[in-house]
Amino acid sequence: MRGLGLGTAVKAASILSLVREGVDVFRTGGAEKNRVILRSDQHLGYRVDEEWLTFSPPSGV
Known part of the structure; x- marks a missing residue:
């Protein structure tokens, strides 16, 4: 069921709900390489x- 825009629709619905409650600043995260989320x-x-920078422990630790 990928590619139907369901994730975008859910995110849009949550934004609209929060706007009704007076929230006016939103932040979201997404991997730079995940073009679907970015789009x-x-x-x-x-x-x-x-x-954003992501911490990774040195290899072998």
Whole structure:
């Protein structure tokens, strides 16, 4: 059932619900390599405003 836009629809519904409660700033996360999430977020009006760094322990630890 991929590709039907269900994730985007659920995210949009949650945004609308929160707007009704007075929330006006939203943040979302997504992997830089996950183009589907990024495209969905762009359709909903999100914009990339910073880059995140992910910690990984050194190999062999």
